[in-house]
Amino acid sequence: DQQVKQNSPSLSVQEGRISILNCDYTNSMFDYFLWYKKYPAEGPTFLISISSIKDKNEDGRFTVFLNKSAKHLSLHIVPSQPGDSAVYFCAASYTSGTYKYIFGTGTRLKVLA
Amino acid sequence: GAGVSQSPRYKVAKRGQDVALRCDPISGHVSLFWYQQALGQGPEFLTYFQNEAQLDKSGLPSDRFFAERPEGSVSTLKIQRTQQEDSAVYLCASSREGGGANVLTFGAGSRLTVL
Numbered sequence: 681d682q683q684v685k686q687n688s689p690s691l692s693v694q695e696g697r698i699s700i701l702n703c704d705y706t707n708s709m710f711d712y713f714l715w716y717k718k719y720p721a722e723g724p725t726f727l728i729s730i731s732s733i734k735d736k737n738e739d740g741r742f743t744v745f746l747n748k749s750a751k752h753l754s755l756h757i758v759p760s761q762p763g764d765s766a767v768y769f770c771a772a773s774y775t776s777g778t779y780k781y782i783f784g785t786g787t788r789l790k791v792l793a
Numbered sequence: 794g795a796g797v798s799q800s801p802r803y804k805v806a807k808r809g810q811d812v813a814l815r816c817d818p819i820s821g822h823v824s825l826f827w828y829q830q831a832l833g834q835g836p837e838f839l840t841y842f843q844n845e846a847q848l849d850k851s852g853l854p855s856d857r858f859f860a861e862r863p864e865g866s867v868s869t870l871k872i873q874r875t876q877q878e879d880s881a882v883y884l885c886a887s888s889r890e891g892g893g894a895n896v897l898t899f900g901a902g903s904r905l906t907v908l
Contacts, residue, residue, distance in 0.1 A: 684835075714896065723797070723884055723899030724836070769835050779824065780849065781897060783835035 683707045684772050686784035694792050699757040701787050703770035706751065710772040714781065715744060715755045718767045727768075728755070731775075760791045795819075797900035799885050805906045806875045814870045814903040816885030825868050826897060827860055828884040836884055842868060875907045 685704045693699045703713075711732035716724035730737040730744045730753065737744050743756045757764055767788050771781040798817040806812050818825050824843055828836035829852075838852040844865040853860070857876075862868040872879055882904045886897035 686835075716899075721901065723886075723901045726896045726898070729896065771835075779895075780826065780838045780841055780852075782838070783828075785833070785835045 681706075682785075683710075684770060684782045684784040686768075686770060686787050688787050689785070690788040690790070692790045692792060693760045695762055696759045699755075699760045699764065699789055699791065701755040701757075701768050701770075701789065703753045703755075703784055704751060705753075705772050707772070707774075707782075708751065709774045710782075712773045712775050713744070713746060713753050714771045714773075715742075716769045716771060716783075717764075718769065718786070724769055757789075760789075762791050762793050765789055765791050797885055797887055797898055799883075799900035799903050801903055802901065803904050803906075805908065807908055808876060809874050811871065811873045812875055812905060814872075814883050814885075814905070816868045816870070816887075816900060818866065818868070818885070818887030819889075819898060820866075822887035822889055822898075824888040824890065824895065825862055826886045826888075827868070827870050828886065828899075829854075830882045830884055830902070832881075839870070839883075872905070875905075877907050880905055880907045 714729040715727040718724040728742045746753045767786045769786045771783045773781045800815045827839040830836045840860045841849040842862040857873045859871045882902040884902045886899045888895040
């Protein structure tokens with residue numbers, strides 16, 4: 681049973697346009713969410729996070745939106761740049777008690793110059 | 794160190810061999826995690842240490858997998874009698890504190906190929 685799902689395995693976007701990556705989760709206990717970016721042959725690197733007490737968090741070109749009722753989060757990248765081409769993973773955790781992050785299967789973003 | 798260091802980066806083993814993968818976390822980081830990432834999948838949780846205590850090993854796929862962190866810093870993931878299905882990238886991550894809502898810093902991973 682996959683608790684965190686990224687239903688789009690890949691996404692292509694023109695440089696300068698908006699990239700929207702989606703993530704759904706099933707466990708209503710999750711209250712902390714992160715996005716990681718991964719380049720080939722490297723480990724995932726942290727991008728942005730959001731707590732369930734918020735519905736939006738912004739950091740430069742990156743914004744994460746959380747819709748708790750729909751159990752859905754999305755990552756917006758604006759404007760997209762060729763260097764953003766990577767695999768993006770969303771991850772979820774519940775902060776009271778446990779500590780392990782459950783990851784989605786990833787979305788490969790390709791930004792076309 | 795500045796980041797999480799893992800070794801070896803690549804390991805090829807014959808089926809039935811034992812392997813040991815090392816993780817050197819960021820100095821002072823309390824929490825250490827091991828994840829397994831199969832091709833085309835997201836990282837899957839294996840085990841978690843807070844200092845030297847292994848608080849959760851629920852993700853270890855079988856009793857052939859064993860992890861330790863005896864002095865609360867360096868950790869080793871050992872796989873005995875490797876099988877082809879063990880082929881994956883093994884990621885180590887550390888975080889400053891225990892508990893949730895902490896950002897994990899990952900190493901580059903150890904890619905294990907079992908022939």
